[in-house]
């Protein structure tokens with residue numbers, strides 16, 4: 001894509017773990033409460049306050065690590081990362097440093113080669129090195145808008161201070177913006193799937209930073225990397241990286257030099273902008289947190305967590321291919337969210353037809369869900385009801401075309417297929433006597449076309465089928481109309 005150049009990308013993800021309370025105190029992690037209402041001496045950083053580790057945060061951290069196929073270190077150490085910032089009242093963040101919760105892992109993702117419009121052409125597996133996954137606390141938030149005198153003052157909300165995070169860092173192994181895109185989607189799905197995090201980038205409970213550099217193909221040394229922030233969706237991240245790669249190549253080709261800096265993505269202007277220069281590496285003076293004992297997790301604890309986890313997405317996708325005979329891409333789509341995969345299996349159980357059910361969910365149901373911004377678990381049309389509808393179509397009670405309208409009505413009203421069919425008098429007519437009668441009417445009403453047909457214009461067959469279906473008000477079973485019409489026209 002970029003002739004003669006290679007892109008090098010590493011990613012850092014911060015995922016908020018879905019605990020009720022903070023990682024080192026009992027304050028609520030609820031979002032949207034009155035500023036500074038969920039605080040205590042520990043998360044306010046008052047002198048003498050002591051942190052106590054939240055067991056649930058460790059469990060969810062373990063779920064996150066296992067969902068990504070990472071090894072968990074049975075002993076890890078919390079460390080102080082020292083820096084000053086107004087939203088960090090202690091003057092340090094409790095994180096992990098040289099002995100993290102998990103290190104040196106590898107994750108296999110599926111990534112696609114894409115056309116210019118970004119549509120996948122071909123999927124392939126790629127292994128990504130995971131440098132580390134560690135546990136840490138979040139900082140508070142500086143507020144610069146929505147409050148009086150914001151032109152003169154900054155405000156600080158410490159409700160978020162102390163919220164548990166899993167930080168996941170990769171090796172610089174992505175070679176395109178799309179690989180990075182596919183990786184982040186993989187991680188998001190895995191974390192949501194096992195309930196470790198809501199992993200919603202728009203809500204900020206999954207944040208992503210990309211380190212991007214370029215080098216000429218064949219160069220062994222990395223180019224100077226630029227850190228990208230403010231990536232509020234996976235798509236924005238992909239665009240930001242793409243922009244940044246082109247900016248760096250153009251800069252070097254015109255004799256310039258890439259500066260080591262942090263840049264923000266501006267979605268409106270579709271460009272990255274300098275936030276701060278980063279010529280000197282920070283020295284955070286990490287040292288072991290003296291107020292917390294080493295985090296020790298037993299092998300039994302890890303096995304307990306593993307045993308409590310649902311079947312993981314890749315395993316389920318592969319099972320869908322084997323058990324239901326679905327294509328890889330259909331199975332991938334149906335396992336894009338756990339609730340959708342559950343929905344599919346519940347519907348199949350009732351419909352008894354795996355392929356048809358997959359097709360209806362992928363086309364008809366997902367369209368309705370998308371239009372109303374719902375996930376499958378919140379669908380007003382329940383999985384078992386969809387299964388019922390597909391059964392009725394299969395049995396010839398209504399036609400597939402009628403079924404599509406019924407589905408829309410079910411989704412809108414929450415009524416069962418049987419109720420809607422009764423209300424609207426939607427019965428598919430399969431009775432040959434009645435269909436014969438309609439065919440006779442149609443043939444009598446169109447003598448000209450009938451003559452043309454008999455004299456060899458066979459393409460008129462479709463015209464007659466259409467007329468018969470229309471005359472039956474869409475109720476005639478098309479298969480039987482075809483059969484009877486052929487018989488009549490031959491006679």
Ligand SMILES: [Zn+2]
Nearest residue numbers: 025027040043
């Ligand atoms: Zn607190």
